[in-house]
Amino acid sequence: MKVKEKIExxxxxCEAPNMxxxxxxxxxxxxxxIVGVLFGIVFVKAEVIxxxxxxxxxxxxxxxxxxxxxxxxxxGLISIQLIKRFGIKTxxxxxxxxxxxxxxxxxxxxxxxxxxxxxxxxxxxGPLFAQIGxxxxxxxxxxxxxxxxxxxxxxxxxxxxx
Amino acid sequence: xxxxxxxISQPWPWYVAGPLIGLTVPALLIIGNKSFGISSxxxxxxxACIPAKIPFFQYDWKKEIWNILFVAGIFLGGVIASVFLSxxxxxxxxxxxQQDLIQLGITDFRNLLPADIFSWSNLFTLKGLFxxxxxxxxxxxxxxxxxxxxxxxxIMGISNLQWPSLVATIFFMLGGFVMTHLLLPxxxxxxxx
Numbered sequence: 504m505k506v507k508e509k510i511e512x513x514x515x516x517c518e519a520p521n522m523x524x525x526x527x528x529x530x531x532x533x534x535x536x537i538v539g540v541l542f543g544i545v546f547v548k549a550e551v552i553x554x555x556x557x558x559x560x561x562x563x564x565x566x567x568x569x570x571x572x573x574x575x576x577x578x579g580l581i582s583i584q585l586i587k588r589f590g591i592k593t594x595x596x597x598x599x600x601x602x603x604x605x606x607x608x609x610x611x612x613x614x615x616x617x618x619x620x621x622x623x624x625x626x627x628x629g630p631l632f633a634q635i636g637x638x639x640x641x642x643x644x645x646x647x648x649x650x651x652x653x654x655x656x657x658x659x660x661x662x663x664x665x
Numbered sequence: 666x667x668x669x670x671x672x673i674s675q676p677w678p679w680y681v682a683g684p685l686i687g688l689t690v691p692a693l694l695i696i697g698n699k700s701f702g703i704s705s706x707x708x709x710x711x712x713a714c715i716p717a718k719i720p721f722f723q724y725d726w727k728k729e730i731w732n733i734l735f736v737a738g739i740f741l742g743g744v745i746a747s748v749f750l751s752x753x754x755x756x757x758x759x760x761x762x763q764q765d766l767i768q769l770g771i772t773d774f775r776n777l778l779p780a781d782i783f784s785w786s787n788l789f790t791l792k793g794l795f796x797x798x799x800x801x802x803x804x805x806x807x808x809x810x811x812x813x814x815x816x817x818x819x820i821m822g823i824s825n826l827q828w829p830s831l832v833a834t835i836f837f838m839l840g841g842f843v844m845t846h847l848l849l850p851x852x853x854x855x856x857x858x
Contacts, residue, residue, distance in 0.1 A: 645798075
């Protein structure tokens, strides 16, 4: 029971939560794999997985990455507005729900720490997977280290300012 | 068909890539009420493989298996893009960035990642320590502490008008600027680039 109490003190169970009510299995789950494949192709073809593009961005020497992220946000924003305005449902007929993000100090401290790593590795978590797939196999070490970083955060989560 | 492949194989402009990435948001919501986010997959990996009785990893990760499949897809997309749709030409980089990086010791501008840093032979050197081990650790630790990464906060969160996500994104950028302008020159010198 002790463990359960601790979970409740950590209200954010998962930041990209599965809000679907019905369980999914087999082919239904494969749809996420397909979206991932398309997404990965875009990542590589637009060269957003490039360490060089991230350097251009942080040196303010190219508009490219700002254009990518900015237009992605714009399309996401319009899509969510349309979904809310017209009450669009999921393919399974469920109402679409999006969890609110709660403010925590972690967004400042953790965000800054992630930024340091982003400029070093030239990758946020998504591009890490695409970099490995496109043949930079040594990035698997970076990914393992990122998993270790996540684990260490989890281990000390209740001792860190939040 | 060949022409089509040639055309697709060129680097895609930002105004094609950005909106396609943005469309992932409604795609995941409409397919099955899933909020776009990638760094969570790292947490699921911990919860599935090494939970070690840590409360942060005690949750039903099997419910989030869609997220693992999504990132597996990103990996496969990387394979497909590089095997079938790869661009034979070197990456076109801003002249000023190239000059800056040459100053810092980068010599190889042929691929998406500089071979000066990203090769197995650097794994057990200071380069490997900083760019793979420490870099990766900061990404994993930082994203989880922040509760999301560029996808979960910058794209999904801001798209949904969540101000904490805007705060997170500002600090992602700030961290990147500090690393690039203040720390990287010393690190590059120290690791012997």
